[in-house]
Structures are given as C-alpha cells and as structure tokens.
Amino acid sequence: MLNGPIPDSVQFSGHETFPLRQLWLRKAYEAATHSYYSTNAKLAFAPENGIRLFGVGKNMVAAIRHWALACDVLEEQTGGKIGVGSVGRTLFGSRGLDPYLEKPASAWWVHWLLAGRGRRSTTWWWLFNRVTEQTFDTDAVTASLAQAAAQGGHRVSPVTLKRDVDVCVRCYVARRDGREADDAAEPLLADLGLLSEGPTGTFRFRRGPQASLPDGLFALALLEFWESKQRVDGSGQATLSFEAIAHEFGAPGRVFKLDENSVGDRLVNLENISEGQLRWSDSAGVRQVSRMFKEAPDALKQRLLRHAYGK
Structure with a gap:
C-alpha cells in the first residue's frame, strides 16, 4: 500500500455513517427545487424541515445533504446558501439526462465525482488511487490514511477515519446480513462491481474492461x-x-x-x-x-x- 501526499483539502465525515443510497440524490434535487426552498435549499435540510420532507431522521437528512454536495447535485453559494449544482441540473433538470438514475452512466459518474474529483470524499480518492494491492483490509487502509493525514498536517481521530473507510467500502458492497435488502436502501454504487468482499474485513478490487462504463x-x-x-x-x-x-x-x-x-x-x-x-x-x-x-x-x-x- 502506497503512502504519499493527500489532497490539500480533506473531509472524512458528513455522511453520518450512511452509504449513498439509490434515491437520495434525486430527493435532494427535488427538495432544492421545491417552491418553499428554491431561494435557499439549505432550509430544506434544517432538521425541522428535513425530517418532514424526507420522512427520515435528522442524521439521515444530514447524510442526504452531504452526498448531494459531494456529488455537485447541490452546491454552496455566497451568503451561506445552498443551491442546485451543475450535476444536479444535468441529471435532473428539465432536460435531465437521467432523472431517476436508471442508467449505468450515472453510477459511474457519481463514482468519478467521489473517487476522481474527491472534493468531499477524501477516503474514496485515497482508496481508488493510493491503495495498489488487489486485495486489502480496511484496517490497513485506515492506518495508511491516518499516516498520510498526519503528514499533511490534518488532525483527525482514528475512529472517524475507520468509520469513513467502512462507509466507503459499503458504498460499493452491500451488507451480507441483508439489512439493506430494500432496493431504495441499496447503495447506488453497488452495481458497478468495483469491489468484492472476502473474509471479514477484506475486500478485492475487480479490475477489467468495466463493460457498463460508457x-x-x-x-x-x-x-x-x-x-x-x-x-x-x-x-x-x-x-x-x-x-x-x-x-x-x-x-x-x-x-x-x-x-x-x-x-x-x-x-x-x-x-x-x-x-x-x-x-x-x-x-x-x-x-x-x-x-x-x-x-x-x-x-x-x-x-x-x-x-x-x-x-
């Protein structure tokens, strides 16, 4: 596993330990364009509004907001406001390319946004760029990430890093215990097949032609x-x-x-x-x-x- 520079701007939290789910980006866009919140979508994610709007608890409301910002479905604007981002308009707008995220291109694009751009998803960038072994375990990834963060002058607790690594791999590999059997709760990126799970705590990259990648x-x-x-x-x-x-x-x-x-x-x-x-x-x-x-x-x-x- 390679140790080396980490991006200057890092983030290891915000998802509240929830992997990105199938419908969340669409729901975030709909909330941001709702007539009540179109001037400042940040209000839609205030706990008193988000719990009612999304029908979930406040931690999950925060997770939806995080993932929408990480994928540029939403963007931070001047004055502390939040509005629709360029990816949100492209996917879900009046001439949206994939309003219900039904096409493989959308999952691949989200993967690129998280692991290629990595603007609010440092661990995703680290896993798919700096981890070079075909098979890895999450503890080793956490350790290498902690070392890189320390070298970059970033103070982050080991518990936070471990949770972030766990959420990262769970974005690509559904739980074996079936706790996320509901299609709506299935991780958006699981169908890409980029990771497979081995014995406890170990995962394997699936390299190859990636036939569904346009x-x-x-x-x-x-x-x-x-x-x-x-x-x-x-x-x-x-x-x-x-x-x-x-x-x-x-x-x-x-x-x-x-x-x-x-x-x-x-x-x-x-x-x-x-x-x-x-x-x-x-x-x-x-x-x-x-x-x-x-x-x-x-x-x-x-x-x-x-x-x-x-x-």
Missing part, C-alpha cells in the same frame, strides 16, 4: 484529469501519455480500475466520440492522446456526457 464518461473523466494535472503542473501541454492516463493518481484508468488493454480500447474510440477533438496515436513506441479543441472545453464535456447517455 466511452463518453471515460472521455469526460480523461478531460477532467487532464485539466487537474495542468493546474498542478502549470503546463498547457497538448498531449497526454498512455502511462499517465492508465496509471497516474487521479487518472481514469486507475479510478475506474481498468486494465491496460481496456484503457487502450477506450482511447481508440476517442476521436469518433469527440468529433476529432481528442485523438489517440500509437506509433514508433509513442502512445499518447492529443487535444485540438474546436469548441469550448465545457461544450465538449456536455457532448461527451450526451454520448454517455445515448443522447
């Missing part, structure tokens, strides 16, 4: 990784190597647990789905993607999302 979502993640890499490096490079795409921390190959052959297969399709704006080349031992924008990057991202959803 090419458009892979390409979107590639663009976002490229942008993030440029912000860190301060470079404006127009090419990105195969090795970076497949293996670097935060890269789609690593976050989606794709093997090298599967990454290569995805890259071959880039030129077609991006209408020539992303091009894969493999010649003279140089394997790389080149970028030639014909439209604004955000417009290309929307194009790739529509492709991912078959629009």
Whole structure:
C-alpha cells in the first residue's frame, strides 16, 4: 500500500455513517427545487424541515445533504446558501439526462465525482488511487490514511477515519446480513462491481474492461484529469501519455480500475466520440492522446456526457 501526499483539502465525515443510497440524490434535487426552498435549499435540510420532507431522521437528512454536495447535485453559494449544482441540473433538470438514475452512466459518474474529483470524499480518492494491492483490509487502509493525514498536517481521530473507510467500502458492497435488502436502501454504487468482499474485513478490487462504463464518461473523466494535472503542473501541454492516463493518481484508468488493454480500447474510440477533438496515436513506441479543441472545453464535456447517455 502506497503512502504519499493527500489532497490539500480533506473531509472524512458528513455522511453520518450512511452509504449513498439509490434515491437520495434525486430527493435532494427535488427538495432544492421545491417552491418553499428554491431561494435557499439549505432550509430544506434544517432538521425541522428535513425530517418532514424526507420522512427520515435528522442524521439521515444530514447524510442526504452531504452526498448531494459531494456529488455537485447541490452546491454552496455566497451568503451561506445552498443551491442546485451543475450535476444536479444535468441529471435532473428539465432536460435531465437521467432523472431517476436508471442508467449505468450515472453510477459511474457519481463514482468519478467521489473517487476522481474527491472534493468531499477524501477516503474514496485515497482508496481508488493510493491503495495498489488487489486485495486489502480496511484496517490497513485506515492506518495508511491516518499516516498520510498526519503528514499533511490534518488532525483527525482514528475512529472517524475507520468509520469513513467502512462507509466507503459499503458504498460499493452491500451488507451480507441483508439489512439493506430494500432496493431504495441499496447503495447506488453497488452495481458497478468495483469491489468484492472476502473474509471479514477484506475486500478485492475487480479490475477489467468495466463493460457498463460508457466511452463518453471515460472521455469526460480523461478531460477532467487532464485539466487537474495542468493546474498542478502549470503546463498547457497538448498531449497526454498512455502511462499517465492508465496509471497516474487521479487518472481514469486507475479510478475506474481498468486494465491496460481496456484503457487502450477506450482511447481508440476517442476521436469518433469527440468529433476529432481528442485523438489517440500509437506509433514508433509513442502512445499518447492529443487535444485540438474546436469548441469550448465545457461544450465538449456536455457532448461527451450526451454520448454517455445515448443522447
């Protein structure tokens, strides 16, 4: 297991130990667009309102709010307000791509938001980027994460970290005891098959082609990784190597647990789905993607999302 830098901004709590459930992001969006709360969705999650609105306890209300913010379904705004985020509008708006989260692309997108961007989900980022063993146990992950947090100057209790790691893996692997048998309580990310459970406390990554991952979502993640890499490096490079795409921390190959052959297969399709704006080349031992924008990057991202959803 690799020890190394952790993101500058970290968060290890907020979910109240509840994994992200199937219907929660939709419910958060509906609450934020309710006529009573549309000017400030933060009010919908006040305990006296949220308990009535969602029909759950106050801790679960807080968890719904947390997950919606972590996935950019909701966003924090000036003046301490909360409003609908860009992902919320794209998925659930008047021309939403998947209003009821029925398509595999949505679960893969949420996974990328948590483990690729990792803005309120440090443990998700750590697990899918820094844990390199095929099989791992949660205690070892907690220990490595605690060491990295300490090295980064972040004070966090071991109990908080252990709970966060447990919630993270339970987002991908449903409980064996059947306590979450209700479809609505099933973790949203369980169907991705990225983790399987072994003996007590151990889990295994499932690497491979990830057949349900749409090419458009892979390409979107590639663009976002490229942008993030440029912000860190301060470079404006127009090419990105195969090795970076497949293996670097935060890269789609690593976050989606794709093997090298599967990454290569995805890259071959880039030129077609991006209408020539992303091009894969493999010649003279140089394997790389080149970028030639014909439209604004955000417009290309929307194009790739529509492709991912078959629009």
